[in-house]
Amino acid sequence: MTAPDRLNNLQILRFAAAMLVVLHHVIWTSSSYNLSMPVLAPLTGWGESGVDLFFVISGFVMVYIQALRPRGAATFFLNRVARILPLYWLLTLLLLLLFLALPQFFASFETTWQRSIASFFFSSTFLLRELPVLFVGWTLEYEMLFYALFALGLLCGGLRLAILFSAIGLLASMFAGFINPLALEFIFGMAGAGLYLSGHGKRFAWFFLGLGVILLASWIWIRPDLDRLWSFGLPALLIVLGVANIRQAGSNLLTYLGDASYSIYLVQVFTIPAIYKLAIKLPVAIPTALVALTAILATIAAGCLLFRYVEQPVLVRFRRIV
Numbered sequence: 001m002t003a004p005d006r007l008n009n010l011q012i013l014r015f016a017a018a019m020l021v022v023l024h025h026v027i028w029t030s031s032s033y034n035l036s037m038p039v040l041a042p043l044t045g046w047g048e049s050g051v052d053l054f055f056v057i058s059g060f061v062m063v064y065i066q067a068l069r070p071r072g073a074a075t076f077f078l079n080r081v082a083r084i085l086p087l088y089w090l091l092t093l094l095l096l097l098l099f100l101a102l103p104q105f106f107a108s109f110e111t112t113w114q115r116s117i118a119s120f121f122f123s124s125t126f127l128l129r130e131l132p133v134l135f136v137g138w139t140l141e142y143e144m145l146f147y148a149l150f151a152l153g154l155l156c157g158g159l160r161l162a163i164l165f166s167a168i169g170l171l172a173s174m175f176a177g178f179i180n181p182l183a184l185e186f187i188f189g190m191a192g193a194g195l196y197l198s199g200h201g202k203r204f205a206w207f208f209l210g211l212g213v214i215l216l217a218s219w220i221w222i223r224p225d226l227d228r229l230w231s232f233g234l235p236a237l238l239i240v241l242g243v244a245n246i247r248q249a250g251s252n253l254l255t256y257l258g259d260a261s262y263s264i265y266l267v268q269v270f271t272i273p274a275i276y277k278l279a280i281k282l283p284v285a286i287p288t289a290l291v292a293l294t295a296i297l298a299t300i301a302a303g304c305l306l307f308r309y310v311e312q313p314v315l316v317r318f319r320r321i322v
Contacts, residue, residue: 006248007061008249008255010057012254013243014053016053018050018265018303020049022299023043023046024047025268025272027041027043027044029272029273043220045223048228049236052182052185052228054139055143055185056185056186056189056237058186059188059190059191059192060190060196061193062146062189063190063197064193071154072154073151073154076147076150079319080147082315086314086315087262087314088137089120092119095134096116096133122141124141125141125142126145136268142180142182146170149170150166163194166190182228188237192237192240201244202245205245207242208242209238212237212239216235257300259307260308261303263307264302264303267306271298271302272295
């Protein structure tokens with residue numbers, strides 16, 4: 001996107017979403033190593049909401065970009081493939097090679113050739129009902145399904161048909177038991193983009209943002225007995241509507257971290273376990289909170305390096321090919 005079209009606030013929100021997921025996996029990893037962490041214990045499960053933010057943002061951005069610069073179905077889909085596939089394939093391959101070369105470091109990891117192949121083709125969740133090799137990749141499999149449905153809609157007509165086709169396809173897949181209702185958050189995002197493009201949401205921007213933050217934060221204490229689509233998905237929609245409609249931030253460190261959020265999101269599969277394995281092997285006991293903080297900071301740093309020296313160059317080369 002060019003500078004005037006770019007919604008920097010959404011990029012910053014991507015970083016926040018990635019960090020919520022990182023936080024979730026840090027808490028989960030601490031628990032799996034029987035490391036007590038009272039400070040973060042109340043946040044157990046809350047970090048999953050980062051995925052809901054990602055899905056709503058994706059639905060919003062696909063409609064927003066297509067409305068600003070209409071593209072054909074093939075161009076749209078190839079652009080999405082170029083954005084997701086190269087880095088995901090590289091890290092999936094790296095994980096498999098490390099597993100083959102150093103199996104002693106992967107005591108809790110196992111795979112089959114079916115799972116490995118399905119992982120490369122974004123289908124392990126749907127066909128095998130298993131997580132892909134790079135376990136966070138299950139969200140990317142949902143993303144790719146959404147992109148495919150959106151592209152098919154574009155193939156049959158314009159943006160409105162793409163939205164309709166995507167919504168019907170996701171709803172039909174959910175009722176057939178093929179996907180989790182969580183995927184309907186892409187529809188939330190598309191609806192949010194429609195409201196944003198109409199201009200009617202601007203006057204309520206701060207209300208949307210404030211209410212969304214309050215609802216999402218209140219989950220920590222209330223933990224309502226609601227489907228995730230409502231407990232996390234609805235607040236995510238309100239937050240996206242809010243940040244899209246308020247004044248956009250200029251390019252800064254946070255927007256750079258937002259640009260690097262995909263790398264941060266993927267690299268946590270390597271950094272978090274590595275930090276914890278190292279910490280428990282040290283001759284002196286390290287406070288769990290310090291281990292957790294180190295894992296989070298290491299993930300951010302590794303993600304930024306991966307973004308700068310791998311994701312960006314590979315993306316440029318891959319787009320030239322496709």
